[in-house]
Amino acid sequence: MNLSLIVTKTVSALLLPPLNLILLCTIGLLLHTRRPRLGRAISAFALVTLAVISTPAGALLLVAPLEHRSSSLMSAQHAGAQAIVVLGGGRIRNAPEYGGRDTPKPIPLVRLRYAAQLYRETGLPVLVSGGAPDGAAESEAAIMARSLREDFSVPVRWVEGGSDDTRQNAVLSAAILQAAGVQRILLVTDAMHMPRAQTLFTQTGLDVVAAPASLRSHSPLQATDFLPSDEGISRAHYALHEWIGLAWNAIRPR
Incomplete structure (x- = not known):
């Protein structure tokens, strides 16, 4: 495995859920002694966001806009x-x-x-x-x-x-x-x-x-889709990776 891939995977892990939100929550806890209200707000935001995108239904907030940018092939x-x-x-x-x-x-x-x-x-x-x-x-x-x-x-x-x-x-x-x-x-x-x-x-x-x-956003939601699962966090991880990639492509020279 080359060094470039190791660096890329490390940066991705830091930027993507769940690690990015765990780190954000940790920052909030560290700030709590000096800035209690700000620290609590940051930690609460990180935990609530993690809880939401850990569900397949919540992950759709990131997934659906990506999938709707391209239509299924009809013929x-x-x-x-x-x-x-x-x-x-x-x-x-x-x-x-x-x-x-x-x-x-x-x-x-x-x-x-x-x-x-x-x-x-x-x-x-x-x-x-x-x-x-x-x-x-x-x-x-x-x-x-x-x-x-x-x-x-x-x-x-x-x-x-x-x-x-x-x-x-x-x-x-x-x-x-x-x-x-x-x-x-x-x-x-x-x-x-x-x-x-x-x-x-x-x-x-x-x-x-x-x-x-693999169109995920076209399936009807079920009751279990509102429960946290590995499927939810995996979809959110994948979708956020693509959003970051799109942003990088927009600013990176061709």
């Missing part, structure tokens, strides 16, 4: 695309049930399943994108390509295995696709990730048709 056949691009999202290392081989995490596996459906609808060639920022010998793209072939019987035309983040996904994938004469793509990633990914891919000059998977 892949009429999108005019020339290729399907699927983005990686992590691996399970040394999975014993697969003979010790790495396998996609649940998030990219959902993306691969949707990409397989789009392939069957359109017959378009598939590109998978994802490197090995954790220093593994095999890229995420290679693992995804194997899963598409073995689990979904879908051939993969291009494997982009050099990228470490979404920006590099876009730049390196665009170079491969444009060399092959591909200009318009179906982009497959999570609905929460789609606004940032679509922006970055569009900046490369590609015409991007969003094909979002």
Whole structure:
């Protein structure tokens, strides 16, 4: 694992829930001796916010605005695309049930399943994108390509295995696709990730048709969605990561 990834993950942990709110609550407690009212207010805000976004219903406050920025793909056949691009999202290392081989995490596996459906609808060639920022010998793209072939019987035309983040996904994938004469793509990633990914891919000059998977905000709420759970905090963590990424992309030079 390279130093850049370690620094990135450390900063992310500090900025994202639950650690950011735990640290904020701690700051409030430290201020309590000198500024009691301010300290109590900060701690109370942190705890209430943590309680709210720890529920799936509360997490929707962060999730829904992201997902509503891209619509579900109604007809892949009429999108005019020339290729399907699927983005990686992590691996399970040394999975014993697969003979010790790495396998996609649940998030990219959902993306691969949707990409397989789009392939069957359109017959378009598939590109998978994802490197090995954790220093593994095999890229995420290679693992995804194997899963598409073995689990979904879908051939993969291009494997982009050099990228470490979404920006590099876009730049390196665009170079491969444009060399092959591909200009318009179906982009497959999570609905929460789609606004940032679509922006970055569009900046490369590609015409991007969003094909979002894992839409969370379209499911009707149930009573249990108002209870704190690991699902709630996980969604809030993911969504806030994307909001920070969008803000960073807006101020960062291309």
